[in-house]
Amino acid sequence: MNNDVGRALLVDPRGRDGAGMGLDPGCLIVETRGVRKSYRLGSRCVEVLRGVDLVVSRGEFVALRGSSGAGKSTLLHLLAGLDTPDAGAVKVCSVDLASAPPSQAARFRNLKIGVVFQSYHLFPELDALENVCVPARLARHGVEDSLARARRLLERVGLGDRFEHRPRELSGGEQQRVAIARALINEPELILADEPTGNLDSRTGDEIVDLLCTLRAEKGVTLIVATHDSRVASRAPRVIELVDGQVQALTQGTV
Numbered sequence: 001m002n003n004d005v006g007r008a009l010l011v012d013p014r015g016r017d018g019a020g021m022g023l024d025p026g027c028l029i030v031e032t033r034g035v036r037k038s039y040r041l042g043s044r045c046v047e048v049l050r051g052v053d054l055v056v057s058r059g060e061f062v063a064l065r066g067s068s069g070a071g072k073s074t075l076l077h078l079l080a081g082l083d084t085p086d087a088g089a090v091k092v093c094s095v096d097l098a099s100a101p102p103s104q105a106a107r108f109r110n111l112k113i114g115v116v117f118q119s120y121h122l123f124p125e126l127d128a129l130e131n132v133c134v135p136a137r138l139a140r141h142g143v144e145d146s147l148a149r150a151r152r153l154l155e156r157v158g159l160g161d162r163f164e165h166r167p168r169e170l171s172g173g174e175q176q177r178v179a180i181a182r183a184l185i186n187e188p189e190l191i192l193a194d195e196p197t198g199n200l201d202s203r204t205g206d207e208i209v210d211l212l213c214t215l216r217a218e219k220g221v222t223l224i225v226a227t228h229d230s231r232v233a234s235r236a237p238r239v240i241e242l243v244d245g246q247v248q249a250l251t252q253g254t255v
């Protein structure tokens with residue numbers, strides 16, 4: 001997995017070749033064909049994804065399941081354009097992020113995709129408010145506007161009294177909620193959330209899923225959520241599972 005994701009969030013999206021990344025008006029937001037991904041560790045090769053075909057329409061809520069090590073985070077990183085497949089194609093809004101220039105891919109990700117990482121990737125030297133502001137500032141929103149949005153979002157995830165806490169001064173669940181607020185600040189069209197309730201009690205987890213579902217209902221946001229949590233999966237109209245490196249459809253009743 002790409003260990004440099006924190007830095008990727010900081011890539012300046014203002015490069016000139018970031019222009020012209022408009023949205024495809026079609027209804028597909030994610031399309032992968034034959035995606036393969038392996039990791040090489042010394043002489044060992046771990047084959048994680050072995051031909052992932054996945055199509056997600058705008059406004060869908062898809063829960064991604066699979067045992068630990070099945071490749072859920074790997075797939076989400078590929079969808080976010082933070083890593084590249086060994087073979088196959090990944091398109092988001094008809095854009096192939098793997099072949100786009102890095103500055104263009106970063107700008108696209110910054111504006112269109114909200115990523116909640118499994119291990120948060122908050123900046124340790126920034127407080128909660130500043131962490132949430134980062135994508136908004138990169139999108140060239142003004143300081144006051146960014147701060148106002150960040151405050152609203154932190155209040156929405158129940159952290160109105162933690163603005164000035166740095167990540168090490170926050171619990172795991174609080175850090176997770178800061179990461180969720182950060183993912184939402186630029187009002188993305190696609191949210192890729194990796195175990196977004198993994199560190200939350202069931203009530204707080206339900207509130208986070210309620211928030212995501214509200215964004216979906218009100219703004220047509222597309223949700224792809226990797227989760228081991230049956231409560232989260234049960235809220236998704238569509239559940240898929242990674243098995244042996246490929247995507248299988250699961251019906252709601254089998255989750």
Ligand SMILES: Nc1ncnc2c1ncn2[C@@H]1O[C@H](COP(=O)(O)OP(=O)(O)OP(=O)(O)O)[C@@H](O)[C@H]1O
Pocket residue numbers: 001002039040041046048066067068069070071072073074075118
């Ligand atoms: N950078 C890396 N180098 C080598 N192997 C890696 C790397 N990143 C991930 N892997 C391996 O790829 C496999 C898939 O990892 P991934 O993190 O995608 O699984 P996951 O489904 O998200 O698991 P979990 O439910 O535990 O989060 C694992 O077996 C992991 O050990």
Ligand SMILES: [Mg+2]
Pocket residue numbers: 072073074118194
């Ligand atoms: Mg994972």
